[in-house]
Amino acid sequence: MNFLNELNDNQRVAAEHIYGAAMVIAGAGSGKTRVLTYRIAHMMENGIDPFNILALTFTNKAAKEMTERISNISGGHEAKNITMGTFHSVFSKILRFNSDRIGFPSNFTIYDTQDSRSLIKDIIKGFNLDDKAYKPSQVFGRISTAKNNLISPEAYNDNPDIKLEDKQSRRPEMGRIYTSYMNRCQRSGAMDFDDLLYYTNVLLRDFPDVLHYYQHKFKYILVDEYQDTNFAQYLIIKQLAAAYENICVVGDDAQSIYSFRGANIENILNFKKDYPDFSLFKLEQNYRSTKNIVEAANSVIKNNKDQIYKKVWTDNQVGEKIEVIRTLTDNEEGRAISSKIFDKQKLGGTYNDFAILYRTNRQSRSFEESLRKLNIPYKVYGGLSFYQRKEIKDLLAYFRLSANPNDEEALKRVINYPRRAIGKTSIEKLIVAANKYSTSIWEIISDFNKYPVDINRGTQSKIGVFVTMIKSFQVEVNEKDAFTLAERIAKASGIMRELVSEKNKGPEEVERFQNIEELLAGIQEFVNSSEDGEVKTLADFMLEVALLTDADQDKPEEKNHVSLMTIHSSKGLEFPNVFLVGLEENLFPSQMALQSRTELEEERRLFYVAVTRAMNSCTISYASSRFLWGQSISCEPSRFLDEIDDAYLSFNTVRKPMGRHGSNQGFPARTGGLNKPLGAAPAGLRSLKEVKRTQQSQGKSEGIVIKVGFDVQHERFGKGKVTNVEGTGPDQKATIFFPHHGSKTILLRFANLEILN
DNA sequence: AACAACGGGCTTTTT
DNA sequence: GCCCGTTGTT
Numbered sequence: 001m002n003f004l005n006e007l008n009d010n011q012r013v014a015a016e017h018i019y020g021a022a023m024v025i026a027g028a029g030s031g032k033t034r035v036l037t038y039r040i041a042h043m044m045e046n047g048i049d050p051f052n053i054l055a056l057t058f059t060n061k062a063a064k065e066m067t068e069r070i071s072n073i074s075g076g077h078e079a080k081n082i083t084m085g086t087f088h089s090v091f092s093k094i095l096r097f098n099s100d101r102i103g104f105p106s107n108f109t110i111y112d113t114q115d116s117r118s119l120i121k122d123i124i125k126g127f128n129l130d131d132k133a134y135k136p137s138q139v140f141g142r143i144s145t146a147k148n149n150l151i152s153p154e155a156y157n158d159n160p161d162i163k164l165e166d167k168q169s170r171r172p173e174m175g176r177i178y179t180s181y182m183n184r185c186q187r188s189g190a191m192d193f194d195d196l197l198y199y200t201n202v203l204l205r206d207f208p209d210v211l212h213y214y215q216h217k218f219k220y221i222l223v224d225e226y227q228d229t230n231f232a233q234y235l236i237i238k239q240l241a242a243a244y245e246n247i248c249v250v251g252d253d254a255q256s257i258y259s260f261r262g263a264n265i266e267n268i269l270n271f272k273k274d275y276p277d278f279s280l281f282k283l284e285q286n287y288r289s290t291k292n293i294v295e296a297a298n299s300v301i302k303n304n305k306d307q308i309y310k311k312v313w314t315d316n317q318v319g320e321k322i323e324v325i326r327t328l329t330d331n332e333e334g335r336a337i338s339s340k341i342f343d344k345q346k347l348g349g350t351y352n353d354f355a356i357l358y359r360t361n362r363q364s365r366s367f368e369e370s371l372r373k374l375n376i377p378y379k380v381y382g383g384l385s386f387y388q389r390k391e392i393k394d395l396l397a398y399f400r401l402s403a404n405p406n407d408e409e410a411l412k413r414v415i416n417y418p419r420r421a422i423g424k425t426s427i428e429k430l431i432v433a434a435n436k437y438s439t440s441i442w443e444i445i446s447d448f449n450k451y452p453v454d455i456n457r458g459t460q461s462k463i464g465v466f467v468t469m470i471k472s473f474q475v476e477v478n479e480k481d482a483f484t485l486a487e488r489i490a491k492a493s494g495i496m497r498e499l500v501s502e503k504n505k506g507p508e509e510v511e512r513f514q515n516i517e518e519l520l521a522g523i524q525e526f527v528n529s530s531e532d533g534e535v536k537t538l539a540d541f542m543l544e545v546a547l548l549t550d551a552d553q554d555k556p557e558e559k560n561h562v563s564l565m566t567i568h569s570s571k572g573l574e575f576p577n578v579f580l581v582g583l584e585e586n587l588f589p590s591q592m593a594l595q596s597r598t599e600l601e602e603e604r605r606l607f608y609v610a611v612t613r614a615m616n617s618c619t620i621s622y623a624s625s626r627f628l629w630g631q632s633i634s635c636e637p638s639r640f641l642d643e644i645d646d647a648y649l650s651f652n653t654v655r656k657p658m659g660r661h662g663s664n665q666g667f668p669a670r671t672g673g674l675n676k677p678l679g680a681a682p683a684g685l686r687s688l689k690e691v692k693r694t695q696q697s698q699g700k701s702e703g704i705v706i707k708v709g710f711d712v713q714h715e716r717f718g719k720g721k722v723t724n725v726e727g728t729g730p731d732q733k734a735t736i737f738f739p740h741h742g743s744k745t746i747l748l749r750f751a752n753l754e755i756l757n
Numbered sequence: 758a759a760c761a762a763c764g765g766g767c768t769t770t771t772t
Numbered sequence: 773g774c775c776c777g778t779t780g781t782t
Contacts, residue, residue, distance in 0.1 A: 059772075566769085603769095630774080
C-alpha cells in the first residue's frame, strides 16, 4: 500500500515509527489526526494485530472518526478490533469487566456532575454544615482534584498539608465529606467521571494479574491530545505501557486548555523522563490556515514561557489580514458580526463555513438574537446538553433505577416525580436510615420489616407501589428490547401523562415532550443497530448513554448553519471563516485567570486555539461596554489584541446604527493605547443610563402602539388577547389573557410581544 | 403538600 | 438578567 505517500516527510517518519516510545508534537493544523490514523493503518499493514492496539482520544467523536478513517485506508474490517475511545469510555468497560475486584456491580451507574453535586449537598446537610462555607460545587471541585491526583480519602485525611489548607479555607470537614461521598457512591453502585480513572488505577495497582493481562493485551498504545491528560490518566498509561514501552503520544503543548479540570501540561514536558530513549517528531507545517493567520497566532503564543520550541509555518497563501472590529455594546457586536456573515455568505460558500467562537457560553445570546433577525440559520453547540435536560434526566433516572436500583440520585429524583405524595420529610428519613444501616435506600424501601423506619403507614404503602413498579421494570431490563421497555416506562411512570396533561400546553412543554420522543427514537435506533440479531436491552443502552455527549449525537452533514460555540469546544475543528468575539480584559482573558502566570498562559493558549481554527479569514471583535448581571459595564480591549503583531491586522470601528449620539471616536492608538481604558468616561461614549435605555428599546415592545383587543404573541405564553393597557413610556403595562396561562400583567419593555392583527 | 413570591448568586471552560 | 432554591402562604 502506498497511502504513506500522502504524507509529508516529517509526517511519514512519525507514522512509520512502530516500536519504542515516541512523542509527536503537532502544531495546529499540521495533520495530526492524519498521522495517527496512517500510523495505525501502517502498523496493521505490518502484521500487528489490531486487538493489541489501544488508542485513546479526547472525545468519542474523534474515536469514531478515526476508526472510520482507518478502515477506509486499510480497507478491512480489522479497524473495529482496535480498542479506541476516550479514557472514560475505554476504562469504564474495563472496570465493568473487573468490577467484582473493586466492590462494584458490573452495571454500576455513572454519576454526572449534577448527581455528584446533589449527593454532596445531601452530605453537607447531613453533617449539619453551613452550605455557605461548604459550597457544593467547590467541595466537588476539591474532591475531584484529590481523585485526579489519586489521593484516597484516607490519604486525604492523613495529610497534614491538606488538613491545614482546608482549615485555612474554613472547611475543616472536607475530609469527612470526601470519605462519606466515596462511601455513598459505592453504596449506590455509582462512579463519577473521576472515579472511572481513579478506580482504574486502583484496579491496576492492586491486582497484578489484571495489570499483566492488559499490559499484554495492549502492546501498542497511542494517546491523542496528550497535553490534556491529568495525573490519573498519565499513570494508567504509564502502567499499561511498562511491559513493552510501545507508546506514542501526540499533542501540542500550545493547545493545552484543560488544566482547570486537572490536565497537566507537565505530562508532555516530562515524557522524556519516563522514556529517555524516546523519539521526538515535530510536525510544524500548517496545512489549514493562511500565512497571516499562522503568523498572527505565532506572534501571540510566543509570549508564553512554558512551551516546547517549535516553528509553525505554512505554504498557504498570505490571505486577508485579521480584521479587528470594535463596537460600543455587546448587542452591537452581535449585529456587526451577523451582518458581516450575511454579506460574506452572499459572496459564496455556505453558512457552514462560518463559526462564532467565544469564551463563555452566555455570550451566545447577542449573536443568536441578531442572527435570528437576519434569518441566518445557526446552531449553538454546548450549553445545556440534551442529556442534561430535566425531562430527559427524569426518564433516564427511571432507566437507571431499573438497571441499578441502588442508584440513590436517580431514586431521589423520581420517587416523587410524577407526584406520588411522598414528601421531602419522608425522603430525608430514608436517607438518614440508609446511613444508619449502611445500606442503600432501595434496600430499605423494599423491606421495611427488615429496616424499620419512622414513616407513616400511608406513605409506606405509597412507597410500596413505587417499589413494585420499579421491580416490574427490573425484570425486563435484561430481557426486553430497549425500546419496548423504555416506552413502557415512559408511560407507566406517568412521565408521558405529566407532559401532555391539560395545564401543560405551553411551547416549553411541547418541546419537552418532543425531547422525550427524540430520546425514545434514539433508543429505537440503538435497538435497530443490533448486528448479530442479539436483543439490545435497556441495560445495554444505559451502559453507553452516560458517556455520550451532544457532540457525539451530531447528525450527518445535512446542516447549513453558522456554528456558535465556546473556544474550548472548537478544539480540533476548523472553519473557513472564524469570528472570535468578546476580546476584552476580564472576559478573555477571563477575570479568574489573572491571578497567576500559568493561568494567564492557559488563556493565551486558548486564544491560540481559537485563531488557528480559521482557514481563510479570522475576524476579531470586542465591545466597549457589555451587559453583565443585568448591568452595563465598560470594558477594555484584551491584552491579546496588543500581542498580535500589527502587520497581520486591519482595524474597523463599527458605527452605531441608531446614530444621533454621534461619537465615533475612531480607533485607539495602537502603541499602548489599546489597553488604555476606553472605559471610565471616554468622550462621546454614551452614559450608562443611555446605554441602558437603548438596550431596552432594542427588540422589545416598548413604544409600540398596543391597544385593548389586540391579539399578541408572547414568546413564552403563546397567543393572547390584550384586556387592559396602563401607564406610559417605559412603565407601560398591558394585561393580557393567555388561554393556557390565564391573565398576566406584563411590563411592555420586558416582553417580547408580537402583534398579530 | 402545593404553589407563589422572593432573594441570592452567578458566569470560565467539560470528558 | 436569569435561574435556582428557599421562604412564606393557604
